[in-house]
Amino acid sequence: MSDAWMPLGVVLSSFLPGLVIFFLAESRIRLRTALNLVGAFAKLGLIGVMLWGVVNEHEYVFRHTVLPGLDLVLKADALALLFVTLSAVLWLFTTFYAIGYLEGSPHRSRFFGFFSLCVTATVGVAMAGNLFTFFLFYELLTLSTYPLVVHRGTEKALRAGHVYLAYTLGGGAVLLVGTVWLYGLAGQVDFAHGGALAALPPESFAQLQVIFLLLIAGVGVKAALVPLHGWLPMAMVAPAPVSALLHAVAVVKAGAFGIVRIVYEVYGIEFAQSLDLLTPLAFAAAATILWGSLRALFQDDLKRRLAYSTVSQVSYIALGIALFGPVGTVGGLVHLVHQGIMKITLFFCAGNYAETLGIHKVSEMDGAGRRMPLTTLAFSVAALGMMGAPLTAGAVSKAWLMDGAHAADMGWAVAVLWTSSLLNAAYFLPILWRAWFRPAPRKWPKENIAVRGWRETAWLLLLPPLATGLAVVMIGIFAEAFWSPLTWARLIADREYLQ
Amino acid sequence: MSSFFDPLPWLVMLPLVWGTIAFMLGAGRGARLAIVAIALQLLLALKLAGQMLEGGARSYAVGGWGAPLGIDLAADGLAAAMMLLTQAVALPLAVYARGYFAARPAGSALFWPITGYLLAALNALFLSADLFNIYVTLELLGLAAVGLVAIAGGKQPLAAAMRYLLATLLGSGAYLLGVALIYGAYGSVSLEVLHPLVAAEAPLAVMLAAVLMLLGLLLKTALFPFHFWLPPAHGGAPAPVSALLSALVVKASFYLVVRLWLELFAPLATPAAAQLIGLLGAAAILWGSWHALTQTRLKMLVAYSTVAQIGYLFLLFPLATPETAASAFQGGVMQAMAHGLAKAAMFAAAGSMIVATGRDDISHLGGVGVQLPLTLFTFGMAGVTLMGLPPSAGFSAKWLLLMAAVESGQWWWVMLMIGGGLLSAAYVFKVLRRAFLPVAEGDHVTPVPRVLEWSAFALALAAVVLGLYGEPLLQLLMVGRMA
Numbered sequence: 001m002s003d004a005w006m007p008l009g010v011v012l013s014s015f016l017p018g019l020v021i022f023f024l025a026e027s028r029i030r031l032r033t034a035l036n037l038v039g040a041f042a043k044l045g046l047i048g049v050m051l052w053g054v055v056n057e058h059e060y061v062f063r064h065t066v067l068p069g070l071d072l073v074l075k076a077d078a079l080a081l082l083f084v085t086l087s088a089v090l091w092l093f094t095t096f097y098a099i100g101y102l103e104g105s106p107h108r109s110r111f112f113g114f115f116s117l118c119v120t121a122t123v124g125v126a127m128a129g130n131l132f133t134f135f136l137f138y139e140l141l142t143l144s145t146y147p148l149v150v151h152r153g154t155e156k157a158l159r160a161g162h163v164y165l166a167y168t169l170g171g172g173a174v175l176l177v178g179t180v181w182l183y184g185l186a187g188q189v190d191f192a193h194g195g196a197l198a199a200l201p202p203e204s205f206a207q208l209q210v211i212f213l214l215l216i217a218g219v220g221v222k223a224a225l226v227p228l229h230g231w232l233p234m235a236m237v238a239p240a241p242v243s244a245l246l247h248a249v250a251v252v253k254a255g256a257f258g259i260v261r262i263v264y265e266v267y268g269i270e271f272a273q274s275l276d277l278l279t280p281l282a283f284a285a286a287a288t289i290l291w292g293s294l295r296a297l298f299q300d301d302l303k304r305r306l307a308y309s310t311v312s313q314v315s316y317i318a319l320g321i322a323l324f325g326p327v328g329t330v331g332g333l334v335h336l337v338h339q340g341i342m343k344i345t346l347f348f349c350a351g352n353y354a355e356t357l358g359i360h361k362v363s364e365m366d367g368a369g370r371r372m373p374l375t376t377l378a379f380s381v382a383a384l385g386m387m388g389a390p391l392t393a394g395a396v397s398k399a400w401l402m403d404g405a406h407a408a409d410m411g412w413a414v415a416v417l418w419t420s421s422l423l424n425a426a427y428f429l430p431i432l433w434r435a436w437f438r439p440a441p442r443k444w445p446k447e448n449i450a451v452r453g454w455r456e457t458a459w460l461l462l463l464p465p466l467a468t469g470l471a472v473v474m475i476g477i478f479a480e481a482f483w484s485p486l487t488w489a490r491l492i493a494d495r496e497y498l499q
Numbered sequence: 500m501s502s503f504f505d506p507l508p509w510l511v512m513l514p515l516v517w518g519t520i521a522f523m524l525g526a527g528r529g530a531r532l533a534i535v536a537i538a539l540q541l542l543l544a545l546k547l548a549g550q551m552l553e554g555g556a557r558s559y560a561v562g563g564w565g566a567p568l569g570i571d572l573a574a575d576g577l578a579a580a581m582m583l584l585t586q587a588v589a590l591p592l593a594v595y596a597r598g599y600f601a602a603r604p605a606g607s608a609l610f611w612p613i614t615g616y617l618l619a620a621l622n623a624l625f626l627s628a629d630l631f632n633i634y635v636t637l638e639l640l641g642l643a644a645v646g647l648v649a650i651a652g653g654k655q656p657l658a659a660a661m662r663y664l665l666a667t668l669l670g671s672g673a674y675l676l677g678v679a680l681i682y683g684a685y686g687s688v689s690l691e692v693l694h695p696l697v698a699a700e701a702p703l704a705v706m707l708a709a710v711l712m713l714l715g716l717l718l719k720t721a722l723f724p725f726h727f728w729l730p731p732a733h734g735g736a737p738a739p740v741s742a743l744l745s746a747l748v749v750k751a752s753f754y755l756v757v758r759l760w761l762e763l764f765a766p767l768a769t770p771a772a773a774q775l776i777g778l779l780g781a782a783a784i785l786w787g788s789w790h791a792l793t794q795t796r797l798k799m800l801v802a803y804s805t806v807a808q809i810g811y812l813f814l815l816f817p818l819a820t821p822e823t824a825a826s827a828f829q830g831g832v833m834q835a836m837a838h839g840l841a842k843a844a845m846f847a848a849a850g851s852m853i854v855a856t857g858r859d860d861i862s863h864l865g866g867v868g869v870q871l872p873l874t875l876f877t878f879g880m881a882g883v884t885l886m887g888l889p890p891s892a893g894f895s896a897k898w899l900l901l902m903a904a905v906e907s908g909q910w911w912w913v914m915l916m917i918g919g920g921l922l923s924a925a926y927v928f929k930v931l932r933r934a935f936l937p938v939a940e941g942d943h944v945t946p947v948p949r950v951l952e953w954s955a956f957a958l959a960l961a962a963v964v965l966g967l968y969g970e971p972l973l974q975l976l977m978v979g980r981m982a
Contacts (some may be wrong), residue, residue: 022872067895067969069902110872136889143883146928153936161932169924172888173917180898180913184905 003053004062006046007074007127010084011120013043014091018116024109032112033099039116040092043123047085050076055491061129069188072136073129078492079264079333082485083126083257086337090249090344091119093464097348098241100460101355111151111239117144122250125257130190131179131215131266134258138175138222141254142168148242149235160234167221167231175218178211182266185211191261193496195268205275208267212277215262223255223318224311226288232311236303240351243303248310248343253336256317260333263321264496273324282322286416288315293423300361302350305427306343309386312420313339320401323413326493328404333489335397338385341471342393345382348465349375356457358446362431367440369432372456376435378469383428385472388421392476396486506543506550507559507572510582510622513540518615526608530597533611537593540618541586548579548975556979558628571689573628575979577832580972581625581754584836587961588746588843589618595847595954596739602854602948606651606737613650617643617743624751630678630688633755637674641667641719644748647740648732659731666718666728670752673715680708690763698766709764716759719752722776722813723783726806730790734802738850741798745805746843750835753812760816761828770817777817781915783810788922792929796859797849800926801842807919808838808885814900814912823903828980829973830899836972837892837962841884844958848878851951852934855944861930866938870945873952875934880959882927884966887920892965 017039024032050060053076060076076084098115102108121144124137142165150161182189185204189196197208221228235247263272263281272278292312299305316339320332352375353359353368369376385392398417405413449457456462479486517536521529551557551574558573574582593614600607620643624636645667649660682688684704685696697705721729729749733741760768787807794800815831851874852867853859868875884893897916904912938944965972 022876064967065970066890066967067898067973070898072890072967107869110868132889139888143879143888147935150932150935158932158935165924165928169921173921176917177913180901180905184902 003060006050006060007062007076010043010046010050010076010088010127011074011124013039013046014116014123015120018113018120021109021116022113026106026109029108032109036095036112036116040088040095043088044092047081047088051081051085054078054081063129069183070132071130071188072133073190074124074127074133075129075191076127078488078495079260080127082333082337082488082492083253084123086253086340087119087122087126087250090245090340090468093468094241094245094344096460097244097351097464098239100458101239101241101351103458107151110147114144114147115241118148118246118250120144122254125254128191128261130188131182132188134261135172135175135179138219138254138258139172141222141251142172145242145246145251148246149238151239151242152237154237157237160237163234164231167228171218171221171228173218174214174221178214178218181207181211181214189266191265193265195264195266195271197267198271209275209277212262212267212272212275215266216259216281219255219258219262220284221255222251223259223314224252224288224292225255225284225315225318226291226311229288229292229311233299233304233307236301236307240347240354243307244344244347244351247307248347249340252310252314253340256314256336259318260321260336269324269329269496278322278324282319282410282413285315285318285322286413288312289319289416289420290423293420293427296427297423300363302353302360302362302365302431303347305362305431306346306350309424309427310343312424313343313386316397316401319413319416320404323401323404323408323410325404325407326497327400327407329493329496330486330489331397331400331402331404333492334400334486337485337489338393338397338472338475341468341475342382342385345378345465345468345472346386348461348468349379349382352457352461352465355461356447356449357444358448359444362434364445365431365434366438367435369435370440371444371451374454374456374462374466378465379435380432381469381472383432385476387424387428391473393472394476396476396479400486505559506547507557507574507626508561510540510543510547511572511619511626513543514615514619514622518612518619521615522609522612527600527604527610529611530593530600533615534590534593534597537586537590537618540622541590544579544582544586547574548583551576551579551978552971552975570632571628572626574626576975576977577754577757577980578625579978580832580836580975581750582622584750584839585618585621585625585747588839588958589614589743591954591957592739592742592746592843592847595742595850595951598948598950598954599737599739599850599854602951603737606740609646609650610737610739613643613646614743617647617748621747621751625754628690630681630690630693634671634675634678637719637752637755638671640748640751641671644744647743648736651735651737651740655731656735659728659735662728663732666725670715670719673711673718677708677710677712677715680704680711684708690758693763697763701767706767709759709767712759713756716752716756717779720749720756720809720812721806722779722809723786723806724779726783726787726809729806730799730802733805734796734799738798738846738853741802741850742843742846745802745846746839749805749809750839753809753835757815757828757831761819761824768816770820773816773819776813777912780810780813783807783813784915784919784922788919788926791926792922795861797852797861797864797930798846798859800861800930801845801849804845804885804923804926805838805842807923808834808842811896811900811916811919812838814916817909818900818903818907818912820903820907823907825977826899826906827903829976830896830903832976833892833899833969833972834896836965837884837896840958840962840965841881841891841893844877844881844955844962845885847951847955847958848874848881851947851955852878854947854951856942857945861933863939863942864930864933865936865942866944867934869937871947871952873956874947875931877952877956877959878934879927879931880956880963882923882931884959884962886923886927887916890963890966892962892969895966895969
């Protein structure tokens with residue numbers, strides 16, 4: 001039997017439960033949870049099988065012709081599975097977290113329905129086998145995240161939704177122009193190692209440079225490349241699970257992942273280098289890294305500070321890719337996973353502070369570590385990881401990125417990375433210091449959940465950040481193990497460079 | 500083939516028969532009969548499409564007489580596709596109308612008989628093989644459509660109906676004048692006979708005839724700047740009527756423009772004229788979208804969206820350069836299909852929202868998202884088709900047109916189409932955003948019958964499914980065409 005259905009199965013395993021959930025009454029909590037979990041585990045099962053296959057040099061491809069010369073292609077290769085696995089695992093954690101977080105609040109069926117559609121779109125983006133398929137899921141991601149951003153239905157949320165749509169639909173339109181142009185020029189080209197454009201006649205190279213700019217600008221909106229990042233801090237009005245999974249992982253990573261695909265598998269890294277496209281990309285990424293970190297310094301709102309930190313950190317991926325050479329590639333790819341796990345931990349914790357104690361601002365964090373030691377422990381581990389402290393995932397990605405910059409003879413990139421690390425410390429350490437060492441106020445802003453023994457907040461809110469926080473340390477210490485993201489990133493880099 | 504079961508004559512006869520029976524049954528009756536009969540028509544249209552995919556274009560001599568004495572019915576792929584669209588839109592709408600008029604009886608008295616005649620006129624128009632028959636069906640179609648607008652009663656709908664009547668009579672008058680000139684020049688009205696004659700020699704009178712006929716049809720299609728009659732007529736009628744008019748009736752005159760421009764008058768069409776038509780289309784997109792954005796009434800917003808979407812249809816003409824003719828033609832017709840399904844869904848969803856909130860006002864849509872999630876979802880899905888995002892027939896249409904634009908190097912149309920998509924997003928989200936809000940104080944949102952929600956959903960779903968499985972339709976379109 002053919003195994004082409006497996007990539008489709010990964011997409012459908014969240015799509016179908018999502019559709020059913022829309023039509024469930026608010027009170028059917030158990031059925032809704034069961035559907036979510038069955039979908040999440042079915043997805044993980046399929047991914048597990050495909051991971052094994054891909055290690056053994058197998059590729060899973062689903063193809064459906066929509067129009068002549070326009071195929072919908074879902075392909076599970078090593079690169080796709082890096083992102084799919086990340087999304088599926090974190091989806092599972094976030095589902096638990098969201099169940100705890102939204103307990104008793106209205107419109108949960110709508111929330112979980114769109115939440116499942118978002119995950120569907122994310123894995124679709126990951127497994128897209130050509131630009132059209134990528135565009136399809138990229139737009140689906142926009143449409144299915146919008147209701148989550150405006151979920152609370154307040155004026156502020158609606159305004160944020162407006163900005164969000166303007167940015168992302170605009171980006172989608174630019175991406176479509178680039179895609180149409182490329183299809184007109186080269187016909188339908190599937191993503192493939194080394195790209196397929198180098199064979200085009202040299203007189204089209206100027207056009208290819210413009211198309212590259214369009215495509216990167218289109219995906220750059222979601223990747224929050226400066227100056228296209230304005231939507232991300234505003235989108236933080238969404239409920240915490242949305243900020244955690246979507247805006248720290250799914251949406252921004254869809255953009256960053258798009259950059260990876262375009263550079264490696266549409267243009268091919270060597271061809272992109274020969275067209276002088278990588279250096280401008282590296283500059284854009286470096287500018288974003290510094291600008292995001294600088295802005296983060298001045299945010300008092302905790303989620304906004306984390307959002308600017310996301311702006312900065314996601315561009316590490318773009319920088320790693322733009323460093324021409326396999327070491328930088330490994331650094332960029334592994335950071336795609338590492339940043340996701342670290343950032344989701346931070347957002348889980350931020351949600352816990354807000355839900356449990358009503359803390360929304362950095363200036364309200366005094367003494368939070370004594371009241372919520374476990375949450376603050378997870379937060380601290382993830383924050384140290386973001387700074388690149390030893391024994392964390394962040395140290396691994398930063399080491400590979402630095403080596404990559406050295407290998408590519410781009411000394412200035414090393415300087416950018418060091419500066420960013422210092423800035424990261426400058427905006428994360430004061431939070432940790434306040435939480436652990438400053439005395440707690442007599443009264444928290446709005447205490448909703450009382451302490452009970454070890455349980456500083458609801459179990460469903462506490463366990464997910466502890467698990468992901470533990471993962472931050474584990475993948476940092478066991479970076480050389482066969483199951484680590486680093487090993488997988490090296491496998492991808494081997495295949496991309498050896499073609 | 501046994502001619503008794505031939506779908507061609509039955510597609511015209513059947514709606515005439517059930518329309519007449521519904522008329523005799525009395526005011527507001529005949530809904531169930533209509534639904535069964537339209538389902539039968541859909542099967543016939545499918546059978547016809549199947550026959551043509553196997554055996555090519557079809558014709559049928561009514562009563563066995565044959566032209567020029569009798570009347571010929573002829574169908575190529577384009578006609579078969581338009582008939583499929585007509586029945587596919589009409590069936591869910593009939594189910595919807597039955598539920599809608601049960602909740603809001605105003606204007607239901609003559610709905611079923613007139614709808615029967617309207618469908619008969621549409622099918623006959625698509626099957627007509629000569630210019631004069633086309634005129635007759637066009638006139639019948641126009642009168643039935645005006646009748647549907649007028650039956651709602653009240654001052655505003657009547658004024659809209661009068662304006663519509665004026666436009667449609669003026670349009671068919673201009674068309675008839677053109678037919679007379681052609682008959683004077685060549686002594687025939689048969690499309691088949693005329694085709695080689697026009698190609699061989701076209702005197703000035705024929706040029707004039709072509710211009711008159713096209714202008715008349717553009718007026719009936721409501722292409723900018725001839726759109727003045729459309730928003731009040733489509734926005735003021737009961738929701739099932741608005742849906743029929745926006746989805747199907749304007750497509751009939753568009754179909755004739757395609758036929759005449761690409762076939763009969765192809766030797767006369769110049770690139771400059773094509774660019775001019777395209778410019779009108781561009782103006783329609785911008786003007787219609789802008790006005791849709793500024794509306795406060797929901798159905799007027801949807802009606803102005805029709806003005807904008809009609810603009811896309813006419814991009815077919817400048818994009819149909821010799822190298823890109825096939826893809827432009829397919830894209831234009833696909834757009835007609837996409838808009839037909841999506842706009843019917845959108846008007847039906849808007850009708851449900853109006854029934855639920857008791858008023859036609861965008862600012863009072865709060866609470867719809869909670870009470871009518873499926874209807875809101877339907878509106879959004881139809882909106883995705885109108886924005887031209889995948890997967891939907893609207894995207895397939897836009898993709899075909901975009902490829903034609905890129906391959907013929909006409910960049911300005913690429914920008915227009917993609918920018919127009921963003922404008923559609925703006926007015927679609929204007930509605931969605933409101934509907935997400937909680938119920939405003941003093942407003943009530945009551946549930947609506949499920950059949951209203953699901954029939955509209957079926958239409959929106961069809962637009963998405965067509966976007967995923969468009970290939971058979973494209974094959975059908977090429978039947979009987981020299982590509």
